[in-house]
Amino acid sequence: MNTYDKGLMWFRRDLRAQDNAALYHALKVCRQVWCVFVFDTDILDALPRADRRVAFIRESLVELDAALRALGRDHGVEGVGLIVMHGPSVKAVPALAQELAVQAVFANHDDEPAAKARDAHVFGDLAHAGILLHSHKDHVIFERREVLTQMGNAFGVFTPYKNAWLKALTPEHLKAHPVAQVASTLAPVPTTWAKPVPTLADIGFEPTNLSQLPLPTGMSGAHRLFEDFVERIDRYDETRNFPAVKGPSYLSVHLRFGTISIRHLASVAYQMHLKGLVGASTWLSELIWRDFYHQVMANFPHVVDKAFKPEYDHIKFEHGKHAKELFAAWCEGRTDMHNRLRMVVASFLVKDLGIHWQWGERYFAEKLIDFDLAANNGGWQWASSSGCDAQPYFRIFNPVSQSEKFDPQAKFIRRYLPELAGLPDAAIHAPWLAREMELISAGVELGKTYPRPVVDHAVAREQTLLRYAVVKKPGKTPASGNKAAD
Numbered sequence: 001m002n003t004y005d006k007g008l009m010w011f012r013r014d015l016r017a018q019d020n021a022a023l024y025h026a027l028k029v030c031r032q033v034w035c036v037f038v039f040d041t042d043i044l045d046a047l048p049r050a051d052r053r054v055a056f057i058r059e060s061l062v063e064l065d066a067a068l069r070a071l072g073r074d075h076g077v078e079g080v081g082l083i084v085m086h087g088p089s090v091k092a093v094p095a096l097a098q099e100l101a102v103q104a105v106f107a108n109h110d111d112e113p114a115a116k117a118r119d120a121h122v123f124g125d126l127a128h129a130g131i132l133l134h135s136h137k138d139h140v141i142f143e144r145r146e147v148l149t150q151m152g153n154a155f156g157v158f159t160p161y162k163n164a165w166l167k168a169l170t171p172e173h174l175k176a177h178p179v180a181q182v183a184s185t186l187a188p189v190p191t192t193w194a195k196p197v198p199t200l201a202d203i204g205f206e207p208t209n210l211s212q213l214p215l216p217t218g219m220s221g222a223h224r225l226f227e228d229f230v231e232r233i234d235r236y237d238e239t240r241n242f243p244a245v246k247g248p249s250y251l252s253v254h255l256r257f258g259t260i261s262i263r264h265l266a267s268v269a270y271q272m273h274l275k276g277l278v279g280a281s282t283w284l285s286e287l288i289w290r291d292f293y294h295q296v297m298a299n300f301p302h303v304v305d306k307a308f309k310p311e312y313d314h315i316k317f318e319h320g321k322h323a324k325e326l327f328a329a330w331c332e333g334r335t336d337m338h339n340r341l342r343m344v345v346a347s348f349l350v351k352d353l354g355i356h357w358q359w360g361e362r363y364f365a366e367k368l369i370d371f372d373l374a375a376n377n378g379g380w381q382w383a384s385s386s387g388c389d390a391q392p393y394f395r396i397f398n399p400v401s402q403s404e405k406f407d408p409q410a411k412f413i414r415r416y417l418p419e420l421a422g423l424p425d426a427a428i429h430a431p432w433l434a435r436e437m438e439l440i441s442a443g444v445e446l447g448k449t450y451p452r453p454v455v456d457h458a459v460a461r462e463q464t465l466l467r468y469a470v471v472k473k474p475g476k477t478p479a480s481g482n483k484a485a486d
């Protein structure tokens with residue numbers, strides 16, 4: 001790579017000052033480097049005014065700014081920090097690059113279609129001004145077309161992808177980028193830009209309840225969560241499906257915004273996997289699912305608007321007033337963000353209520369703090385059976401048996417639905433089937449303190465099998481009423 005007098009590091013979904021590929025390369029090849037983050041109004045304008053993701057980013061930027069300052073100080077450079085701008089990135093970044101008279105801008109890859117369009121725009125404007133844009137892989141271990149089938153095609157099935165992923169892995173893929181070793185080239189922020197990170201109010205947002213959640217922010221928060229998780233990673237395979245148990249890592253929002261390095265996580269998990277720890281192997285598989293969905297989006301970008309399998313676009317989902325009422329009822333369910341629950345509620349929306357998976361996908365995109373286009377789209381297409389390596393269409397979760405199986409003592413239900421807490425374990429998973437005496441003594445009044453069911457699962461199941469008949473392949477049809485794995 002060329003060397004430059006001046007460079008600009010543009011942070012996006014990589015909010016950390018450790019093991020950051022683009023930051024490392026910028027510091028290594030430039031004599032002076034400034035760092036910028038843009039609160040991009042092209043993204044922010046569409047969000048609700050109280051949005052925990054924006055609050056999470058803001059808190060994480062405060063820590064990133066302090067970390068850069070400390071790195072500079074360690075190398076005897078005072079006044080280093082993060083320049084934070086507010087406006088459309090497509091204008092802000094080229095303008096700042098020209099103001100600082102840099103020769104190159106450095107950023108990490110972002111393969112979401114909107115991000116690619118943004119980067120192409122910025123690339124063009126920078127090139128026009130004679131400035132280069134260098135971008136690096138950082139967000140995943142393998143990206144784009146790095147892991148392919150023997151025929152040279154992108155994978156659409158997970159298990160062979162995972163096997164190829166593990167086979168392709170070398171120590172080089174997990175090696176950290178030692179930012180601190182090259183940080184002497186961090187440059188002091190020019191006085192016009194030397195301001196504290198803007199508050200939420202400064203960028204037109206309202207306070208959220210983020211600080212009340214058990215979700216620490218920034219690099220330090222991510223590392224605390226990971227240290228805590230490593231203590232119980234060996235039990236991950238047994239605990240991960242039970243929403244009332246502290247089983248998973250709770251790191252998804254940190255992975256989304258890059259406050260922790262995927263190389264670090266994968267490296268720890270991989271070493272434990274080599275030692276035969278089943279929990280670590282299972283967790284490593286989840287990190288590989290993450291890479292898998294990212295490569296699906298990069299190689300099959302049509303998934304953003306359409307089913308991965310085209311025949312699934314012919315399914316006639318419910319529509320009109322009734323569909324909107326059912327959807328509104330579904331939206332009001334207030335639960336945690338656990339993967340098992342996402343699978344169950346997604347299946348319920350699509351296969352019990354007959355609502356198009358894209359409605360659910362959009363709703364999650366608005367509400368999830370860890371919303372990630374590739375994983376969210378992959379999860380919804382999996383649940384609706386339209387995705388690559390999705391569950392078969394005739395696999396329809398029974399919400400009551402899922403609840404009995406994964407929350408057997410109803411700890412999760414009692415925590416989030418205190419109105420049902422007084423029901424015995426045997427009745428709490430399906431209150432509408434409880435005996436009258438049980439309901440009365442628990443103070444539950446169906447239709448008043450707790451809603452009546454909006455659908456009958458058995459009927460909905462049959463309707464879904466009919467609805468999905470358009471995708472049947474000859475010879476692969478399950479008999480109607482087949483209870484496949486629900």
Ligand SMILES: Cc1cc2nc3c(=O)[nH]c(=O)nc-3n(C[C@H](O)[C@H](O)[C@H](O)COP(=O)(O)OP(=O)(O)OC[C@H]3O[C@@H](n4cnc5c(N)ncnc54)[C@H](O)[C@@H]3O)c2cc1C
Pocket residue numbers: 240248249250251252253255256286287289290293337338339340342343346364368370371372373375376377378379380383
């Ligand atoms: C309908 C639906 C929508 C989803 N939407 C999102 C989303 O917007 N953002 C998101 O990060 N995950 C999404 N997932 C995947 C999964 O539910 C979350 O990653 C997981 O619940 C996050 O909790 P955790 O960090 O404790 O995960 P852990 O169990 O500790 O897993 C570790 C990491 O692996 C990755 N991972 C785990 N499972 C998956 C998966 N199935 N697909 C892709 N990556 C995975 C995540 O980055 C996660 O943080 C969705 C799943 C479904 C079924």
